Amino acid sequence: MSAAPASFYRRTADALADARLRGAVGRVTASVRRSRQAALDRLPDADAWRDHARQLRAHTIAHLDRYLDELTSAIEARGGHVFYAPTAEDAIAYVTDLARSRHLKTAVKSKSMISEEIDLNARLEAAGVRVVETDLGEYVVQLAADHPSHIVMPIIHKTRGEVADLFRAKAGATDADLADVASMTQFARRTLRPEFLRADLGVSGVNFGVASTGTLCICTNEGNGRLVTTLPRVHVAMMGIERLVPTPEDLTVMLQILGRSATGQNLTVYTNLINGPRPDDESDGPSELHVVLVDNGRSRVLGSELAEILYCIRCGACLNACPVYQEIGGHAYGSVYPGPFGSVLTPALRGLEAFHDLPHASSLCGACRDACPVRIDIPRMLLALRADDAKAHHAPWWIAAGLRVFRWVAVNPRRFQTAGRLTAKLMHATSRNGWIRWLPPPLSGWTSTRDFPVMAVESFQERWARRSKLPEQKPS
Numbered sequence: 491m492s493a494a495p496a497s498f499y500r501r502t503a504d505a506l507a508d509a510r511l512r513g514a515v516g517r518v519t520a521s522v523r524r525s526r527q528a529a530l531d532r533l534p535d536a537d538a539w540r541d542h543a544r545q546l547r548a549h550t551i552a553h554l555d556r557y558l559d560e561l562t563s564a565i566e567a568r569g570g571h572v573f574y575a576p577t578a579e580d581a582i583a584y585v586t587d588l589a590r591s592r593h594l595k596t597a598v599k600s601k602s603m604i605s606e607e608i609d610l611n612a613r614l615e616a617a618g619v620r621v622v623e624t625d626l627g628e629y630v631v632q633l634a635a636d637h638p639s640h641i642v643m644p645i646i647h648k649t650r651g652e653v654a655d656l657f658r659a660k661a662g663a664t665d666a667d668l669a670d671v672a673s674m675t676q677f678a679r680r681t682l683r684p685e686f687l688r689a690d691l692g693v694s695g696v697n698f699g700v701a702s703t704g705t706l707c708i709c710t711n712e713g714n715g716r717l718v719t720t721l722p723r724v725h726v727a728m729m730g731i732e733r734l735v736p737t738p739e740d741l742t743v744m745l746q747i748l749g750r751s752a753t754g755q756n757l758t759v760y761t762n763l764i765n766g767p768r769p770d771d772e773s774d775g776p777s778e779l780h781v782v783l784v785d786n787g788r789s790r791v792l793g794s795e796l797a798e799i800l801y802c803i804r805c806g807a808c809l810n811a812c813p814v815y816q817e818i819g820g821h822a823y824g825s826v827y828p829g830p831f832g833s834v835l836t837p838a839l840r841g842l843e844a845f846h847d848l849p850h851a852s853s854l855c856g857a858c859r860d861a862c863p864v865r866i867d868i869p870r871m872l873l874a875l876r877a878d879d880a881k882a883h884h885a886p887w888w889i890a891a892g893l894r895v896f897r898w899v900a901v902n903p904r905r906f907q908t909a910g911r912l913t914a915k916l917m918h919a920t921s922r923n924g925w926i927r928w929l930p931p932p933l934s935g936w937t938s939t940r941d942f943p944v945m946a947v948e949s950f951q952e953r954w955a956r957r958s959k960l961p962e963q964k965p966s
């Protein structure tokens with residue numbers, strides 16, 4: 491699921507220094523935020539849809555064992571195979587064993603965050619299976635040997651020029667192929683089309699599994715999902731165990747809000763409903779369907795104070811809304827799940843020890859909660875993780891020491907007032923036009939990117955006392 495963020499602050503500093511990255515991420519997220527708002531405005535009673543969707547997610551997660559059993563029975567009744575993978579290694583072993591036993595040599599993939607989470611591509615390649623990403627953004631990521639930086643828009647961090655250079659260097663594109671975005675898309679289409687025909691394994695993600703019918707819903711905007719799930723003779727669908735809805739009616743509720751929240755569309759262009767492998771009397775579709783239900787830490791999160799994060803439908807709206815994500819992009823988080831929801835999900839799945847910086851990568855402004863179509867209270871969980879982090883003493887010694895000193899000052903009114911008075915005087919002596927431009931380490935973390943306002947010379951309590959002594963003013 492990507493490396494532990496040993497150098498989280500280093501990566502953040504690099505991202506903040508990269509004006510091109512900040513420009514690209516800022517422009518795209520602003521545009522998608524506007525589209526999302528317009529799409530929700532077009533939906534009558536959008537708030538009621540969101541409330542309903544939240545209730546559905548809460549109900550499903552509360553009864554996950556029952557719905558997983560239902561889904562499994564329904565898929566098997568239609569001739570599919572279901573494998574429950576407790577860990578990433580179990581999921582990888584199942585898919586690689588399958589490839590070996592069926593002599594599968596080429597896999598085409600549609601977008602799947604769960605396969606990113608378990609690093610499936612590298613393991614399939616190691617097992618002798620050539621893997622070709624067919625989502626346009628993921629194809630670019632693969633060519634660049636890069637990682638997605640957004641769960642819906644994997645190459646939000648790249649400019650058109652960078653993609654053109656990549657196509658020329660790695661895929662043999664000509665100037666004519668790179669004339670404009672449409673030509674580049676056509677080039678990718680021509681390059682990928684033979685891969686679909688050649689592949690014997692198709693690997694997809696799953697947006698929603700419908701428990702009562704065993705239907706797999708896969709939403710894409712490029713049509714590659716249909717080719718991945720119909721042309722190769724074996725289809726492997728990877729899904730997190732939480733990605734369920736009870737019934738087809740419930741699916742329609744989720745679809746009302748997914749496309750709108752993710753890309754500002756009423757509905758994604760291709761909404762595929764897969765109901766098992768090819769029947770014997772038909773010639774189209776895979777002869778084998780394998781659904782891999784990946785747990786990888788999710789059942790540990792169930793019942794914990796972080797269980798609400800399992801309501802997530804991976805729309806990406808909280809990333810686009812987050813002022814921190816807008817500035818640093820996705821790679822700085824050091825996880826395939828960046829942004830506000832990733833700052834909860836990553837420590838929840840992988841442990842706080844390795845990812846204790848992530849809950850602090852938030853201003854707690856609440857924009858993520860407001861944007862979330864299922865109203866997940868991300869700030870609440872970030873605070874809970876911060877509290878756990880403090881208990882585990884992950885903070886640097888100087889923060890812990892500084893907080894102890896602050897507590898000693900803050901619990902005593904006289905000490906607090908004296909400290910405030912001295913600090914205000916010191917600030918005024920070193921400020922220019924009411925702002926401080928430089929502070930010594932560790933406070934330089936603030937002034938390296940913005941000025942610090944000076945404190946008022948007169949404290950609130952002093953002002954209150956002074957005003958209380960003034961004669962009451964009568965209205966004229």
Ligand code: SF4
Pocket residue numbers: 751801802803804805806807808809831858861862863864865866
């Ligand atoms: S937490 Fe909410 S807004 Fe963020 S990706 Fe998940 S569903 Fe979308």
